[in-house]
Amino acid sequence: MDPRPDIAANRLSPECLAIRFADAHPPLTGGQAAIEADRCYFCYDAPCVEACPTGIDIPGFIRGIATGNLAGAARTILESNILGGSCARVCPTEILCEGACVRTAQEEKPVVIGALQRHATDWQMDEGTQPFPRAAETGRRIAIVGAGPAGLACAHRLALHGHTVTILDARPRPGGLNEYGIAAYKLPDDFAQHEIDFITAIGGITIQTDRMLGRDITLAELETTYDAVFLAIGQAGVRALGIAGEERDGVLNAVDFIAGLRASSTGADVPVGRRVVVIGGGNTAIDAAVQARRLGAEEVTLVYRRGAETMSATKVEQAWAQTNGVAIRYWAAPLRIDGPDGAVGSITFTRGRLLDGRPVHDQDTFTLEADMVLKAVGQLFLPDPLDRGAIAIENGRIRVDAHGRTTRRLVYAGGDCTPGADLTVVAVREGRDAAEAIHADLTTATGA
Structure with a gap:
């Protein structure tokens, strides 16, 4: 046996590690982005839009980059996907939008949609301004369990409609998989937290960490305290x-x-x-x-x-x-x-x-x-934090309808704890769409 320790820290110097865990795919320069944007055909029924789970108007935002309108490009992305910055970095674009690019049919390299999306969203985040105005306060309060992509997307859309949102997360830092489960070289420089700061800048969103469902609070207690509950508890097993x-x-x-x-x-x-x-x-x-x-x-x-x-x-x-x-x-x-x-x-x-x-x-x-x-x-979804029999579980996930409604009134769910592909961009779509369902249901229930 080799006398050296089999498992050890500090195998490499901090300087070497800093290089190895730096951004794996550096951003485009302004010139590179302009040249790449000009490669887009701006298709009318663009297949790349169909391939994007959040339905971003991809030709629209690329046209914004091509014409120097980065603010418009960023808004086009973020109104469909408020986590467009992280999705630009972690999405498997090669099988989604870029895989559907019509240039591939000509055996050409697809437009690098992900890198262009990052270019626009990074510009907006660097500006430090929230491009969406918050609606007037409705007086309605929604609890979201889980501060991952689904929970954050749901929170932002609800806040946009004027609702007050409290996010409870079991971990010390919010972000879910973006904070804890993605390779460090894909989301370096504390990007997940910067994106959360950007999202919550809309107002009306409070995040409570170290608050675990089933340990610190029950679903029944949340239902008593809040007008609606969105479960984005992922797969803990x-x-x-x-x-x-x-x-x-x-x-x-x-x-x-x-x-x-x-x-x-x-x-x-x-x-x-x-x-x-x-x-x-x-x-x-x-x-x-x-x-x-x-x-x-x-x-x-x-x-x-x-x-x-x-x-x-x-x-x-x-x-x-x-x-x-x-x-x-x-x-x-x-x-x-x-x-x-x-x-x-x-x-x-x-x-x-x-x-x-x-x-x-x-x-x-x-x-x-x-x-x-x-x-x-x-990984596995663990239903233990839920009240026994309170919500239907099907094939190991929470059963929901097309709008994220569970079998329990005014309790919704999305992300990895529900059926579907375990992708960040899918979780964002489900959180966004559930927020629209919550807003519609609360508005209908009160006649507002």
Whole structure:
């Protein structure tokens, strides 16, 4: 065995870490943005708009950039997606708006819509002004549980209509996945908090942290105190591998590993192994693997139970991992974790294949040496904080209608705790649309 510590912090100097965790994709300059905006065809029934879950008028905002109207461009984005700044950075644009760009049909590079969106929203945030006036105070109060993208989008739209909003979040800092679950190089420089400051500048929004539903307050109490409740509680549970050795020291949930790094000011105090194995096939797995490598791990291997084409992480994300020195192995399922004295020393996998359209893992085995294993095999919605039987749960998520209404009157839900794709931009849409439903229902109920 190597005498050096298997898992240790400070593998790299603070100066090196600052470079490795700086903005992975620097912003466009004004000149670059103008040139890129001129590549847009400004399509009439633009497929990029159809592909955007929040329905941003993409040709409209790009025309604003092309004509030097950044204020108009930013407003066009933000009136559909108030978290347009973070979505510009973290959205899988390659399979959404940019994937639908008509230039791809001509085998050309698509317009870099995400970078242009960032250019406009960054300009607005740097201006420090809120582009939307708040309506007159209605006297109605809404509680939002969860300060992630869905909760923040809901809060802003409700405040826009003149309602008073209180957001309760279980963590010490608001932001949800943008604060705790996204790779540090995607949202550097405390961007999540800057965006929250921008959103709450509209007025009428109060955020209370360290307030957990089920521990500090109940749903019934919220219903008594507020006119409506929006649940944006995400998925607090993490799936287990269900294999021998999973309890060993050095086996961590990837989301906890990422959160620890996000909470660190430099990353230097975050322990990482020399040989790290990440299990999973989504963006969380990619983020964990790349960040482990950038923290100084000598070998990082991402192992996925099926083929590359079924990974939820996009081809761009997979290529990004490989560019950063992460080895990806497909068609392998974890079998057991071994090691000395309760620690991780190796992990054994069973090779798989496709049989009659279904994956089976009945081939030979192979073993990878490892001192750290990061589990990224999915998260789970935990209904425990909700009053038992108060709200219908279906297929492991809160059941809602098309407007975010749950089975309980004036209780709504959106984001990762409800059915649908677990994407930031989808959460924003659901929060925004639920706010419109809340506003309509409250207005109808009082005859206002």
